[in-house]
Amino acid sequence: MRMTHMIASPPVETWLYPAEAGLYCAPGQFYIDPHRAVDRAVITHGHSDHARAGHGAVLATSETIAIMKVRYGETSAGTFQQLALGEPVNINGVGVRLAPAGHILGSAQIVLDYDGKRAVVSGDYKRAYDPTCAAFDVVTCDVFVTEATFALPVFRHEPAHGEVAKLLASMAAEPQRTHVIGAYGLGKCQRMIAEIRNAGYDKPIYLHGAVVALTALYQSLGINLGDVRSVAGADGDAIAGGIVLCPPSALSDRWTRRFNDPVLAFASGWMRVRGRARQHGVELPLIVSDHADWPDLIATISQTNAEDVWVTHGRDDALVHHLATLGRKARALALVGRDDEAE
Amino acid sequence: MRAFAQLLDTLVYTQSRNRKLALLARYFRDTPDPDRGYALAALTDGLPQHLIGRLPLRRMLSELTSRFLDPVLYKLSRDYVGDTAETVALVWPEPRARANAEPTLSDAVTEMSHGSTAERTQTLGRLLDRLDASGRWALLKLLGGAPRVGVSARLAKIAVADAFGHDVSDIEELWHALEAPYLELFAWLEGRGPKPEPGAKPVFRPVMLAHPIEDDDWPKLSADDFVAEWKWDGIRVQIAAAGGDVRIFSRQGDDISAAFPEIRSAFLRHNCVADGELLVMRSGSIAPFNDLQQRLNRKTVTGRMLRDYPAHVRLYDLLFEGGDDLRAMTFTLRRARLETWHAAHCPPLTDVSELVAFETFDSLRAIWSATRADGIEGLMLKRRDSAYQAGRVKGQWYKWKRAALTLDCVLMYAQRGSGKRSSFYSDYTFGAWRSNDAGGQDLVPVGKAYSGFTDDELRLIDTWIRANTTETFGPVRAVTPGLVFEVAFDAVQKSARHKSGVAMRFPRIHRIRWDKPAAEADTLETVQALIGKG
Numbered sequence: 070m071r072m073t074h075m076i077a078s079p080p081v082e083t084w085l086y087p088a089e090a091g092l093y094c095a096p097g098q099f100y101i102d103p104h105r106a107v108d109r110a111v112i113t114h115g116h117s118d119h120a121r122a123g124h125g126a127v128l129a130t131s132e133t134i135a136i137m138k139v140r141y142g143e144t145s146a147g148t149f150q151q152l153a154l155g156e157p158v159n160i161n162g163v164g165v166r167l168a169p170a171g172h173i174l175g176s177a178q179i180v181l182d183y184d185g186k187r188a189v190v191s192g193d194y195k196r197a198y199d200p201t202c203a204a205f206d207v208v209t210c211d212v213f214v215t216e217a218t219f220a221l222p223v224f225r226h227e228p229a230h231g232e233v234a235k236l237l238a239s240m241a242a243e244p245q246r247t248h249v250i251g252a253y254g255l256g257k258c259q260r261m262i263a264e265i266r267n268a269g270y271d272k273p274i275y276l277h278g279a280v281v282a283l284t285a286l287y288q289s290l291g292i293n294l295g296d297v298r299s300v301a302g303a304d305g306d307a308i309a310g311g312i313v314l315c316p317p318s319a320l321s322d323r324w325t326r327r328f329n330d331p332v333l334a335f336a337s338g339w340m341r342v343r344g345r346a347r348q349h350g351v352e353l354p355l356i357v358s359d360h361a362d363w364p365d366l367i368a369t370i371s372q373t374n375a376e377d378v379w380v381t382h383g384r385d386d387a388l389v390h391h392l393a394t395l396g397r398k399a400r401a402l403a404l405v406g407r408d409d410e411a412e
Numbered sequence: 413m414r415a416f417a418q419l420l421d422t423l424v425y426t427q428s429r430n431r432k433l434a435l436l437a438r439y440f441r442d443t444p445d446p447d448r449g450y451a452l453a454a455l456t457d458g459l460p461q462h463l464i465g466r467l468p469l470r471r472m473l474s475e476l477t478s479r480f481l482d483p484v485l486y487k488l489s490r491d492y493v494g495d496t497a498e499t500v501a502l503v504w505p506e507p508r509a510r511a512n513a514e515p516t517l518s519d520a521v522t523e524m525s526h527g528s529t530a531e532r533t534q535t536l537g538r539l540l541d542r543l544d545a546s547g548r549w550a551l552l553k554l555l556g557g558a559p560r561v562g563v564s565a566r567l568a569k570i571a572v573a574d575a576f577g578h579d580v581s582d583i584e585e586l587w588h589a590l591e592a593p594y595l596e597l598f599a600w601l602e603g604r605g606p607k608p609e610p611g612a613k614p615v616f617r618p619v620m621l622a623h624p625i626e627d628d629d630w631p632k633l634s635a636d637d638f639v640a641e642w643k644w645d646g647i648r649v650q651i652a653a654a655g656g657d658v659r660i661f662s663r664q665g666d667d668i669s670a671a672f673p674e675i676r677s678a679f680l681r682h683n684c685v686a687d688g689e690l691l692v693m694r695s696g697s698i699a700p701f702n703d704l705q706q707r708l709n710r711k712t713v714t715g716r717m718l719r720d721y722p723a724h725v726r727l728y729d730l731l732f733e734g735g736d737d738l739r740a741m742t743f744t745l746r747r748a749r750l751e752t753w754h755a756a757h758c759p760p761l762t763d764v765s766e767l768v769a770f771e772t773f774d775s776l777r778a779i780w781s782a783t784r785a786d787g788i789e790g791l792m793l794k795r796r797d798s799a800y801q802a803g804r805v806k807g808q809w810y811k812w813k814r815a816a817l818t819l820d821c822v823l824m825y826a827q828r829g830s831g832k833r834s835s836f837y838s839d840y841t842f843g844a845w846r847s848n849d850a851g852g853q854d855l856v857p858v859g860k861a862y863s864g865f866t867d868d869e870l871r872l873i874d875t876w877i878r879a880n881t882t883e884t885f886g887p888v889r890a891v892t893p894g895l896v897f898e899v900a901f902d903a904v905q906k907s908a909r910h911k912s913g914v915a916m917r918f919p920r921i922h923r924i925r926w927d928k929p930a931a932e933a934d935t936l937e938t939v940q941a942l943i944g945k946g
């Protein structure tokens with residue numbers, strides 16, 4: 070527990086609040102994950118609803134910067150400034166440091182210290198093990214800004230290794246059928262590959278064209294994913310009975326017709342609910358999520374000791390209601406431009 | 413419970429009928445009694461009341477969940493998931509350690525079979541504590557019945573027959589004399605016991621079906637060998653009366669007795685199995701099919717329904733009379749028995765379907781093409797010497813549906829199909845032209861159908877749709893008016909639910925009119941003019 074100050078310092082909402090372009094830190098004169106181009110932005114992670122092109126200056130982890138450059142180009146921001154996890158900087162009198170968020174490679178919580186108060190903007194996060202990124206660090210604070218993508222009590226994600234075991238069992242049961250797994254192209258896709266490798270599968274894994282570049286980037290940043298190859302140009306007979314990863318949208322596309330009678334799988338936290346899985350027409354739902362599930366959201370919020378919780382995207386209604394019944398101050402922060410479905 | 417949960421969970425995601433059958437057959441072969449029998453009950457008629465009593469499941473579950481979950485969170489969750497059993501299974505707290513082994517299906521049935529509602533609520537909670545999320549869901553589906561996993565009662569019966577190399581008609585014939593957990597049935601299927609006896613209860617007998625008549629059938633047939641009947645626009649039913657009980661079965665063997673109490677009373681003192689058409693009839697004339705639909709799929713009926721939609725059965729065959737099995741007899745003999753029996757007993761709310769006299773097939777064709785009377789869908793041709801056999805037996809009975817109506821309509825929206833066709837736009841909404849106030853023409857949707865096209869045609873349409881999309885809403889695309897379908901349908905009805913005020917009955921897409929400009933497609937007035945025709 071941090072010391073409470075003798076003299077009451079101004080509440081956090083006087084210096085950190087939603088403005089037109091996104092969450093704005095007034096004394097620091099920077100935005101966090103703005104949805105429009107701004108002069109100065111601090112970016113939690115590389116997903117497109119958080120990291121956008123065209124800012125004057127970007128501060129982020131080196132991995133997030135690398136992801137932004139692959140997605141948007143080398144010159145997609147005026148300047149890129151890297152900040153290592155845990156390293157403090159001072160921006161116009163605001164103490165800024167980054168703490169791991171456990172969401173995808175390079176993802177970070179933004180820790181802001183100003184005038185005796187601390188706010189933590191967590192971006193997207195999870196508490197479950199992920200071989201492709203650093204584990205979430207709890208940082209105690211006065212205001213915790215949290216996502217709520219899976220903030221309903223029905224969402225309890227299964228351990229990923231169990232879901233991978235389900236995949237391998239399905240492959241053993243139907244050895245001729247190619248298993249085509251839809252997975253969010255940045256993060257989920259590479260995590261799935263790493264989890265599949267951890268389970269001992271060492272044959273080549275094939276990739277849809279849309280996920281090749283980011284997977285190569287992960288490898289160049291030192292994430293070991295084994296033998297991965299592009300579907301384009303690969304021999305159809307070699308792929309048959311193997312594993313192919315693609316973006317979720319490709320599952321319902323003509324693209325899948327190239328595989329003979331494939332098993333369509335989808336790796337996502339939404340797969341916990343049968344109706345959702347059926348909507349996507351998949352045969353093998355895999356409950357693997359890069360977001361915190363309901364119990365982890367509640368536990369994390371309580372561990373931060375925050376007296377005030379601001380809820381960004383997702384099921385803010387359920388989370389705000391529940392925190393109120395626990396006697397915690399909480400409110401929904403309507404931020405535009407967040408995609409609370411994609412995962 | 414694990415194997416059952418796995419079965420249901422796999423079925424939910426399996427599209428192919430053959431794969432579903434294989435999964436079910438394996439389960440029925442590999443699972444011991446009595447669990448497989450309880451599973452079969454869950455997939456067909458539900459667990460019978462004499463086993464678990466009346467189970468106020470919804471009330472019990474809301475009592476149980478309120479102990480650990482705030483009602484607002486429960487409601488938000490229930491709304492999101494859309495299914496009570498699944499919601500409860502997902503929100504149920506995971507016990508730190510499972511004290512007791514997982515219950516089997518028969519453990520669950522036994523434990524739920526006794527006690528007051530309060531005691532059984534406790535029991536249900538303890539059962540849920542012993543299961544994981546998928547097991548909890550399966551348990552609630554077992555107790556609740558109608559698990560909605562994409563398996564019809566009939567498919568489950570076919571799977572049981574397949575599993576042991578029998579024909580499904582064997583099982584259907586016995587079905588209504590059997591009870592969960594079907595020990596005698598499995599003993600017989602596995603060759604360990606005698607064939608169960610239907611005894612004195614009214615049971616379903618698999619029905620005889622007709623083939624649609626094709627152009628090249630005619631030369632092979634002789635008019636002298638056949639009788640003709642009207643084909644009525646109702647639903648085919650079998651009425652089985654025995655030992656003071658009466659059951660009304662659909663063609664598939666579903667028991668629909670509860671919805672038609674007046675027909676049950678009409679046959680109460682009889683002992684017979686009769687085949688006929690269920691209709692709604694007012695002062696001697698047949699009401700539109702839509703009226704009959706008001707009576708179907710109901711567990712109970714009100715006095716008002718009985719008065720507003722009076723049911724009637726038009727009989728056309730007699731399978732059993734008293735103890736006599738007439739099914740091996742010729743149609744001519746059965747028909748004579750039916751007429752004599754009906755004249756002697758005159759059960760209320762029934763009559764005998766008249767025969768249509770004709771000399772030659774040509775004169776019959778004249779009758780067929782001239783008839784568009786209410787309630788008549790076409791003609792039936794029945795071979796005079798045909799025995800009553802289960803299923804669609806070649807060359808015995810034919811149905812000769814009156815020609816379908818067709819219209820040229822314009823494609824408006826296309827939706828992705830499901831399963832094998834999920835990558836094609838194969839479900840279509842089409843429209844007809846209507847004059848607008850500005851003196852121009854607008855399209856209004858008049859129907860929806862999925863295509864019976866080959867994959868090659870689908871590919872062409874798919875390409876066209878992708879190239880002519882104006883807007884996308886999730887799986888649906890709106891397209892520019894440019895592609896004309898010739899749509900065939902049985903009839904047009906007035907409909908308050910549709911913007912166009914009309915609804916087509918059984919529309920299907922007959923062919924693609926690549927040649928026809930969209931502007932020359934039919935108008936809404938043309939569609940409206942067909943109301944009541946046919």
Ligand SMILES: [Zn+2]
Nearest residue numbers: 114116172193
């Ligand atoms: Zn994200």
Ligand SMILES: [Zn+2]
Nearest residue numbers: 116118193408
């Ligand atoms: Zn996000």
